[in-house]
Amino acid sequence: MSEAPVNESWEPKIVAFLCNWCSYAGADLAGVSRMQYPPSIRVVRVPCSGRINPLFIVSALQSGADGVLVSGCHPGDCHYLSGNLVARRKFALVKSLLAHVGIETARVQFSWVSASEGGRFASLIEQVTEDVRKLGPQRKLAKVL
Amino acid sequence: MDKALLQKKDLDALLAAIRMRAPVYAPARDGGDGGTVFRPVESAADVCLGQVNTRLSVKGLFFPQRESLMKFSGSALSEVTLPTDSLVVFGVRPCDARSLTWLDTVFGGGGHEDPYFQERRKSAVVIAMACDQPGASCFCTSVGGSPYGSDGADMLVSQAGADGALLFEAASEKGRAFLEEHAGLFAPANAQAREAREARASAAAKKMEALDLTGLKEKLDAALDSPLWDALTKTCLGCGVCTYLCPSCHCFDISDEKSGADGVRVRSWDSCQYARFTLHASGHNPRPLKKARMRQRVMHKFSYAQETAGTAFCSGCGRCVRACPVNLDIRGILTAFKDLP
Amino acid sequence: MGELASDIRRIAREMFDGKRIDLLVGFEKGSDGYRSRPVFIESAEGADRLTWDATCSQNLAVYLPSLFRREPQKKGVESAPPRVAFVAKACDMRSLIALVKEKQAMRENLIIIGVPCTGVIDARKLEKVVMDRAGGAEVTELVDGEETICVHTADGRNLSLTREPLVQDACLDCQFSVPQGADVLIEGPGRPVGDNSGSLLKEFAELSETERWQKFQGEISRCIRCYACRQACPMCYCTECFAETNNPAWIGVTTELTDTMIFHIVRIFHQAGRCVECDACVRACPMGIDLRPFTKKIAADVRELFGFTPGFDLETPPPLVTFREDDQQGFVTEPRKG
Numbered sequence: 001m002s003e004a005p006v007n008e009s010w011e012p013k014i015v016a017f018l019c020n021w022c023s024y025a026g027a028d029l030a031g032v033s034r035m036q037y038p039p040s041i042r043v044v045r046v047p048c049s050g051r052i053n054p055l056f057i058v059s060a061l062q063s064g065a066d067g068v069l070v071s072g073c074h075p076g077d078c079h080y081l082s083g084n085l086v087a088r089r090k091f092a093l094v095k096s097l098l099a100h101v102g103i104e105t106a107r108v109q110f111s112w113v114s115a116s117e118g119g120r121f122a123s124l125i126e127q128v129t130e131d132v133r134k135l136g137p138q139r140k141l142a143k144v145l
Numbered sequence: 146m147d148k149a150l151l152q153k154k155d156l157d158a159l160l161a162a163i164r165m166r167a168p169v170y171a172p173a174r175d176g177g178d179g180g181t182v183f184r185p186v187e188s189a190a191d192v193c194l195g196q197v198n199t200r201l202s203v204k205g206l207f208f209p210q211r212e213s214l215m216k217f218s219g220s221a222l223s224e225v226t227l228p229t230d231s232l233v234v235f236g237v238r239p240c241d242a243r244s245l246t247w248l249d250t251v252f253g254g255g256g257h258e259d260p261y262f263q264e265r266r267k268s269a270v271v272i273a274m275a276c277d278q279p280g281a282s283c284f285c286t287s288v289g290g291s292p293y294g295s296d297g298a299d300m301l302v303s304q305a306g307a308d309g310a311l312l313f314e315a316a317s318e319k320g321r322a323f324l325e326e327h328a329g330l331f332a333p334a335n336a337q338a339r340e341a342r343e344a345r346a347s348a349a350a351k352k353m354e355a356l357d358l359t360g361l362k363e364k365l366d367a368a369l370d371s372p373l374w375d376a377l378t379k380t381c382l383g384c385g386v387c388t389y390l391c392p393s394c395h396c397f398d399i400s401d402e403k404s405g406a407d408g409v410r411v412r413s414w415d416s417c418q419y420a421r422f423t424l425h426a427s428g429h430n431p432r433p434l435k436k437a438r439m440r441q442r443v444m445h446k447f448s449y450a451q452e453t454a455g456t457a458f459c460s461g462c463g464r465c466v467r468a469c470p471v472n473l474d475i476r477g478i479l480t481a482f483k484d485l486p
Numbered sequence: 487m488g489e490l491a492s493d494i495r496r497i498a499r500e501m502f503d504g505k506r507i508d509l510l511v512g513f514e515k516g517s518d519g520y521r522s523r524p525v526f527i528e529s530a531e532g533a534d535r536l537t538w539d540a541t542c543s544q545n546l547a548v549y550l551p552s553l554f555r556r557e558p559q560k561k562g563v564e565s566a567p568p569r570v571a572f573v574a575k576a577c578d579m580r581s582l583i584a585l586v587k588e589k590q591a592m593r594e595n596l597i598i599i600g601v602p603c604t605g606v607i608d609a610r611k612l613e614k615v616v617m618d619r620a621g622g623a624e625v626t627e628l629v630d631g632e633e634t635i636c637v638h639t640a641d642g643r644n645l646s647l648t649r650e651p652l653v654q655d656a657c658l659d660c661q662f663s664v665p666q667g668a669d670v671l672i673e674g675p676g677r678p679v680g681d682n683s684g685s686l687l688k689e690f691a692e693l694s695e696t697e698r699w700q701k702f703q704g705e706i707s708r709c710i711r712c713y714a715c716r717q718a719c720p721m722c723y724c725t726e727c728f729a730e731t732n733n734p735a736w737i738g739v740t741t742e743l744t745d746t747m748i749f750h751i752v753r754i755f756h757q758a759g760r761c762v763e764c765d766a767c768v769r770a771c772p773m774g775i776d777l778r779p780f781t782k783k784i785a786a787d788v789r790e791l792f793g794f795t796p797g798f799d800l801e802t803p804p805p806l807v808t809f810r811e812d813d814q815q816g817f818v819t820e821p822r823k824g
Binding site: 054055058059062075076082085086088089090091092093094095096097098099100101102103104109110111112120123124126127128140141142143 | 690691695696697698699700701702703728736737742744745747748751752754755758780783784787788791792805806807808809811813814815817818819820821822823
């Protein structure tokens with residue numbers, strides 16, 4: 001990947017996979033409560049964090065996302081009872097494997113945010129955006145035609 | 146002049162002289178296990194001629210694994226990405242060089258000229274390197290080839306002596322012109338050098354056992370339904386390595402890769418050995434079984450090519466035999482059919 | 487070595503004569519004298535082709551899924567599934583068990599003939615040693631011994647080589663060299679338990695992030711997308727691989743570098759809890775790409791995080807279809823405030 005100079009106005013683009021019942025609702029609550037958070041995330045709503053196929057994550061990176069966030073219900077609170085528990089194992093392995101081959105760990109993050117945690121969601125996005133901003137544009141897996 | 150001697154110490158100077166005009170590709174180290182692939186080289190030190198053959202054949206320099214055909218934006222063509230590079234390839238074994246002539250019939254004529262292949266081919270200089278030590282899976286002499294053959298090449302180079310001197314023999318106008326152009330680095334080849342070369346050529350050919358494949362095509366044509374096809378291909382993994390490494394296999398796929406409204410149409414290698422190669426959109430697959438796919442490979446090379454191009458499309462380089470993970474040996478398949486009553 | 491081969495032949499004949507099996511998958515001598523290759527034996531007469539030595543490196547479990555894959559059967563007129571015997575090293579056996587766990591075959595239709603293994607020869611290491619000692623000559627014949635291997639070359643030389651340096655890397659780390667639990671276990675010495683310190687992974691992990699990326703990219707950039715790794719792997723049996731779907735088209739079909747890197751990352755991820763580290767993928771690669779620092783990572787993670795090693799029992803559920811309430815979640819991001 002060529003090291004093109006960073007555009008001064010570059011802002012991180014983060015694809016956020018949010019589970020419908022908890023994290024998406026939490027994000028919505030942040031919105032209606034007029035909580036401010038950086039406009040860096042592009043949200044993809046999924047029924048459950050267990051729906052996440054690791055291919056979604058690497059595909060997002062390949063499409064040029066600077067970071068990927070996957071957020072679901074807290075363990076024990078999954079709307080489908082155990083989707084997030086099975087997903088938790090997948091996520092641990094994905095994060096470990098990507099870090100192992102040299103993808104910066106802060107670019108792919110996982111979290112639990114419930115429907116009532118609007119403030120927590122806003123803080124999460126603040127934090128993830130800062131983490132990704134420090135790393136600069138993602139070029140390792142971004143496909144350039 | 147059409148035969149000349151180059152001292153080993155002058156190879157660097159020759160490569161440098163060529164590189165002023167075009168990159169020189171030669172077998173170079175690849176990976177940690179001693180394998181080689183064709184890569185641009187800077188000096189004689191980068192060139193590795195000790196291997197029987199490169200992992201990948203020379204076809205990739207003319208028919209790349211991934212090749213951009215054109216760029217588009219929306220539904221408008223924005224650029225036809227014809228190659229403009231010219232190159233000199235050094236150290237091509239006679240089996241690989243010979244296969245280039247067959248690729249010429251596929252991509253280079255008969256009303257279906259492929260401009261991408263032709264652009265690269267017409268401006269390239271191909272310098273073949275003779276084989277003094279064929280490998281255990283080499284069988285060029287069984288399919289009409291020779292370790293000292295120059296079909297498909299502009300020049301044939303062979304080791305002229307223990308001191309590492311190289312004998313260059315022109316095999317085309319381009320080759321003669323090349324030797325003229327760099328005449329300053331060469332010395333004339335005397336009668337001794339020519340005689341020694343003949344002796345080496347026949348010694349090398351004798352190192353291989355030549356299979357007798359006369360009448361093979363007729364036997365194959367009559368044996369399409371033979372149970373041998375199933376028996377001989379049961380262990381095939383359908384991995385496609387044979388076709389990718391083969392200097393004359395040339396199946397390809399064309400796909401569009403897009404980013405927003407912009408995109409590029411690319412050609413990439415494909416293999417008749419993949420189960421999905423002939424899968425129709427309807428779900429029907431005319432070659433659903435492994436035996437049908439291997440049969441297709443053998444028939445294409447040893448029967449259909451004979452009809453369309455007047456020659457079998459196999460140069461006996463042996464890569465398919467060496468690289469097959471389950472050691473399926475095409476020589477065994479050919480002799481099994483040849484020996485059918 | 488010779489006794490193992492004759493034991494295998496005897497057992498094969500007995501099974502066919504006793505009509506216990508329809509097919510036996512084993513090894514026969516290869517065509518270039520220094521390799522063995524898989525063979526399908528369908529009768530007692532064919533048993534004479536069977537062989538066994540250090541060149542029997544392929545993982546024969548790769549054939550299991552296709553042998554048992556059948557068209558849907560009409561009720562009442564089902565044909566019986568085949569009864570197949572496999573000559574299996576311990577790694578092959580673990581793949582067979584892992585496949586049965588994934589319902590690719592019925593255990594009762596499988597007979598595992600277990601063969602203890604002292605390590606198989608790496609054909610590339612052999613070629614390199616022969617290249618160094620005998621120029622460009624190719625190996626035409628190999629005679630296996632306990633400590634040394636005798637190799638004949640195409641130009642008439644005979645080399646005596648020490649066996650151990652030629653053994654495949656996968657075997658140096660081998661923890662299970664005797665296929666315990668096989669239906670028929672042939673007597674013989676197994677290789678002592680190998681290095682289980684995970685030194686290959688440790689060395690790789692100690693590199694900086696940039697160095698790891700360069701190594702990964704460097705190896706994978708040599709990939710020609712032939713899919714030999716996938717085809718040789720017993721656990722890759724999907725009739726439609728993610729790499730070749732076009733709806734959705736996850737990745738392109740060419741050697742574009744990000745597509746190729748994703749192919750390998752995801753194929754290796756799909757091996758989680760399934761890969762027995764037999765190195766069939768590494769052996770099959772025509773470019774000699776070293777996938778081990780990456781394939782071993784997923785297996786090590788599954789061992790560490792979920793305490794699971796594939797291929798031993800049929801009861802334990804695969805680690806990615808189950809969970810524990812107390813599964814590790816140190817990797818989860820906790821927002822610093824709010």
